[in-house]
Amino acid sequence: MADRPFIHPYIPNAVPATKEAMLRELGLRSVEEIYAEIPERLRFKGRLDIPEPILAERDLRRHVKGLLDRNTSCEDNLNFCGAGCWQHYVPAVVDEVINRAEFLSAYCGGSYSDLGKYQARFEFNSQLAELLDLGGVANPIYDWGDVAGRSFRMAKRITGRPRVLVPQTMSPMRLAEARTLCQPEVMPAHVAVDLVDYDPATGGLDLDDLRAKLADDVAAVYWENPGYLGNIEAQGAEIVRLAHEHGALAIAGVDPITLGVLTAPGTLGADIACGDIQSLGMHMHAGAGCAGFIAFRDDDPVFAEECPLELYTLLETETPGEWQVAEALPERTSYGAREQGKDWVGTASGLWTIAAAVYMTVMGPRGFRELGETCIARSHYAARRLSELPGVVVKLSPAFFKEFVVNFDGAGKTVAEINKGLLGHAIFGGKDLSSEFPELGQSALYCVTEYHSEANIVELVSALKEVLS
Amino acid sequence: MSERETVDVQAKLERLGRLRRDGGVLRDYQAPRWNEPLIMEQSVPGERGVFVPLAEDEVTAVVGDPQQYVPDGMHRAAPPDLPEISQHQALRHYLRLSQMTLGMDLGSDISEGTCTMKYSPKVHEELVRYHKHADLHPWQDEETLQGLLQIVYDCGEYLKAISGMQAITLQPGGGSHAVYTNACVMRAYYAARGELGQRDEMITTIFSHPCDAATPAVAGFKVITVMPDENGYPDLEAFKAAVSERTVGCMITNPEDTGIYNPHIDKYVEVLHDAGALAFTDQANANGILGFARARDAGFDACHFNLHKTFSSPHGCEGPATGAYLVGDRLAPYLPAPIVVKTGSRYHLDYDRPESIGRVRGFLGNWMGVVRAYAWIRNLGPDGLREVAEISVLNNNYLDRLLLGVRGVSRPYAEGHRRLDQVRYSLETLKEDTGVGTEEIRDRMVDFGIQSYWMSHHPWVVPEPFTPEPCETYSKADLDEWAAVVKKASDEAYADADFVKSSPHSSSSGRMTGLDALEDSRSATTWRSYRRKTASRG
Incomplete structure (x- = not known):
């Protein structure tokens, strides 16, 4: 220099x-x-021990x-790993909008300087509400595991009960985040998170075990759709009914991109829904594309009152026909009430909500339906082709949306070895489940979306054939 | 131009005073006002924004109708009522919304104190959008993430040098999230020592960020908030009185949101350590001390940085954000997993952490912010970081001098002492004199292209507060302009209070009505809720 x-x-x-x-x-x-x-x-x-500029x-x-450049991306390689962070196509118009300097660089300015930001936020809420069939939507925060934990705490505040029931197939990562929020057992305000068995034939919740565990100290029953292991949970309405029968809330964990095809949690009777919006127009960014949402019934004000996240409402102005948006019930949050607030809020995922708003707009009802059907068709096609390979079995549910469990016990190789082999073919294999779910043996969770063409699937099958031979 | 319009323009210019083109600093600004309907109001059945891939014939021939794989009762009956709109119309709508957002790149975000609204270099954006960052899956084999892991590891080393700490996690998804991580780490520390039953109180101060009170409560602790004396921070004796054998630790900001550096901070830490408690400092306000003071040197066991503030990530309408949480050796075992470690020339994700608190966020965290922070630190180097701190402190004191010359503005606490990175001012005098308070001045400033300023976190300990933070990004001309707009608004308040109270006059919308709905169940967070509630009111 x-x-x-x-x-x-x-x-x-x-x-x-x-x-x-x-x-x-x-x-x-x-x-x-x-x-x-x-x-x-x-x-x-001293002088800071960091490199010269x-x-x-x-x-x-x-x-x-x-x-x-030392990384290998999912553009360099074919990627079949999802497990909570999924490779869907991001329409160019989404990136165009969120890369606008105004959105990219704005922060917490008020309604009069940042109307556009607030309106986009409200439009995100409104569109997500249509997908979910629920009237209340809060401003998103960190990710799915975080909002799952917050939903459990919200259910405890609403019901005054100390325990929630969750499927044993819940993503262990999400469960770990939620458990952190629910506090260790030694703490007086601990929320117990108990696991409910699953039916090995379908991956769905074992309703007998659910009935056995439901009691009058249960604040909520949480289920996921699709489940972490890919299965479409067919018993949502029954889970809701059982939960309500015991005075518990029903909380659905949902990947919203499925909802052009699958029944919405609100339609099933869920009181609260939570999940991740990463699939709605976010690049994966090694997981940084994740953001968690909470939605809730709006026919009983208790849900808004106990919601731990920021809420924004539509308002009119002195000019007829003009909209504005402002924060509602601000005294609930930690910004309004410090330690008396419901959990806490902070800078988290603002830009991603705008990306998701644009995504939902350009997809529209037909886009979501077509995308859903393509995901189902291609993932089932991939499952069928893979299970033709010797020693390869598709396990659990015959009903899945984009992810499915592939078992390699009969192939004589571990998932780790197989994934190393696939790397040599420029392919990222499915998520290794062998330590998370040892009962599934050497199994991997494969993800096939609208991003993958039939040719990509054929490439995977032939690479796997070579790796297994 | 009609005679009436000429008179209006003349009146407006007279009201504005000296404009920039006359050698003044005020702008005749008008925010874009598109009067844009909601996207849901623009739907035209049959339109669409993008085609998505359909299953190929070969696929369909094998699997048939995809709907057959959906279990009974799980077929969506009615399509979601999303807008149907063509791509240009959709793009144009969101571009108009972007124009009605006064982002930092365009406006003057000196206004947003406690937020450190510094310039986020555009070259960083190119880097994080590059497919070798944007299109990485978090569960990829770590051999295929070596570049990213190196960046995260090295950035961690730099942040350790800057804070003096010994270990770091970059998993938290924001500053408050890092602060929450601290509450969990302290909890795990005392759980391991069997002292959790005994220790259940966390101490903070009222000028520390609300998350320093809220997150320990979420972790299960009682919160004790210590109030300041005339110096702006708690007297050492008052602090001592709050500490006991029940104390878990403290979670406090220094400098606090007042910009006052607590010169006894190491004495607080000693008091805590003597009581067997731990000390954490919230470093959301670290911009003025980079290279000048380190948390570890004051004895702290832990601290955090907001990478999106001090280390320059664009704030993205409130995220995504990254919290860096750093600890000394004794808290290191409790950090969330995984941690990035280096073995020889290879980088690994270490999950084998039996004493870890577990997770606070999924996958790896938001490492976009880490890539940007890495690039920013590499671009500035050790002297550059000090220069950042020094100029931010100089800027703040220069602006302070200008603002204290404005009628109605005062600066409570610590008379005779200078502030570091920011100042919490009061418009109490202005309010008493004119009836115009801080919210009205904030709204009036928007008329000049100035971002609506940050007043204060709640509760307002300082009456009628406002908190600018003129970090190193801003030029002398920017500071002069900001102060001139405050002066203009103050002068107007003394001359014509109603005019200020009816502001803004040049915003993207008129003044909001029906604000009482914000406090109760009439509020509607979605369009479907709004329509239902409006209809039910008749």
């Missing part, structure tokens, strides 16, 4: 003359005089891109 004066392009007032003028205005000789507010004993005397933008880009 030789003698170049260090006036960084992102720091205009580093120009010596400007700095001097400002100091003069303050009657100071140097900024050090301001830092006298930090006592000497607390001052860091790469100043030129071109060089910085080369450096970071060079590191990223």
Whole structure:
């Protein structure tokens, strides 16, 4: 960097003359005089142990891109791994909108400076409500596991009961997040999360076990659709009925992209729905594309009142025919009530809600239906082709949307070995389930969506054939 | 132009005072006002925004009708009532909404104090949108994620150097999430020592962010909030009085949202440690101390950074965000799994962490923010980071001088002491003199293309508060403009309070009505709910 004066392009007032003028205005000789507010004993005397700067933008880009080039992406390889972060196609118009500087760089400005942000947020809520068939939708937060845990806590607040029932097939990762929120058993406000068995033939909830575990201390029954293991849960209405019979709430965990084809949780009678919007127009970004939503019945105000997330409502203005949007019931949140609030809120997933709003708009009712049918057709096609391979069996439900369990016990290789082999064919195989669900043996969760063509599936089958031979 | 319109323009210009083109600093700004209907109101049955792939004939020949695989009772009967709209019309709608959003790139986000609205370099966006970042699956074989893991590992090392801490997780999905992680880590620490039954109180201060009170409550602790004395922070004796054998630890911001650096902070930590408790500092306001003070050097056991604030990620209409949570050695075993570790020249995800709190977020976290922070730190280097801090502090003190010259503005607490990165001001005097309060001044400033400012978290300890934070991004001219707009609004309040109270006048919408609905069940979070509630009211 030789003698170049260090006036960084992102720091205009580093120009010596400007700095001097400002100091003069303050009657100071140097900024050090301001830092006298930090006592000497607390001052860091050294020089930060971080690398010297790469100043030129071109060089910085080369450096970071060079590191990223050491990754292999799902564009480089064919990817058949989902398990909560799915590769769906992102229409170009979605990226165009969320890359707009106004949306990208805005933060928490109010309704009069950021009407567009709030309107987009309201339109996200409104469209998601149609998919879910539920009237109340809150502002999304971190991801599915987080909103599952928050829904459990919400159910406890509403019912005053300390226990929730969840399927044993729930994603272990989501369960771990939810358990963190539900606190360890030693804590007085612990919410017990008990597992309900599943039917090995379908992957669906074992209703006998559910009946046995339902009692008057159960705040909610939670089920997932599709389940983590891909199965479409056929017993949603019965689960709701049983939960309500015992005075418990019914909470559905949902991947909303399925809802052009599958019955909505609201239609099944769910009181609360939660899930991830990543499938609705977010690139995977190694999992950063995830964002969790909570929706709820709007015919009883208790659900809005106990919802832990921010709520936005439509308003009119002094100008006839004009809309505005503002935060509703703000005193519920940690911003309004600190430790008295319902859980906490913070910066989480704003841009993703706008992406999902655009996605739902361009897809429309027909897009969701067609996409759903394509996912079902291609995933079943893939399952059928894969199960033709010797030693390969598709397990659990015959009813799935885009993900299914492939068992390799008869093939004489572990999933880890198979996935290593597939890497050599530029393919990412399915999620290894052998440690999460040992009872399924050497099984992997494969994901096939509208992203994969028939040719891609054929490529997978022939690569797997080679790997297994 | 009609005579009437000429008079209106003249009146407006007179009201504005000196405009930029006259050598002044005020703008004759008008926000875009598209009067855009909701997308749901624009639906035309039959239109669509995009074609999606259909199953090939070969596929259909094998599997038949896909609906046959949907169990009985799970076939969606009625299609979702989503808008049907062509692609250009959809794009145009959302572009209009973007125009009615005064993002930081366009406006002056000096306004959003506690948020550190710094410039987010565009080259970072190219990098995170690159398919070798955007199209990565989190469960890919780690051999295919080596570049990303290296970036995350190295960025972690830099953040450790900046804070003085020994271990880090980048799993939390935001600043509050990192603060929550701390409450869980402290819980696990005392659970391991068998002291959870005894220790159940977390201490915070009222000028610390609400999450410092809310997240320990979610973790199951009682929260004790200590109030400031005339210096703006709790007196050491008052702090001591709050600490006991029941104390888990503290979760406090320094500098607090007032911009005041607590010079006794290490003494608080000593008090806590003497009582067997732990100390966490919320570093949402770290911009002014980068390279000048480190949390570990003050004795803290843990701290966090908001990568989207201090380390420059675009705020994205409130996310996605990344929280970096750092700890000293004794809390390291409890960090959430996985942690990125380096063995030789390879990087790995370490899940073998038996004492870990488990997870706070799925997959790996939001590492888009880490890639950006990495690039930003690499671009600035050790001297650049100090320069960031120094200029942000200089900017703040310069703006402070201008604002304290505005009639009706005051700066409570710590008389005679300077603030670091931001200041919490009060418009109490203005309110008493004119009836115009901080909300009205905030709305009036929007008329000049200034982002509506951050007032304060609740409760308002400072009456009629506002909190600007002029970080290193802003030029002297930007600071002059911001202060001139405050002065203009103040002058107007003294001359014509009703005019200010009826602002904004140049916003994307008129003033909202029916605000009482915000407080009760008349509020409607969705269009279907709005229509139902409106219909039921007749």
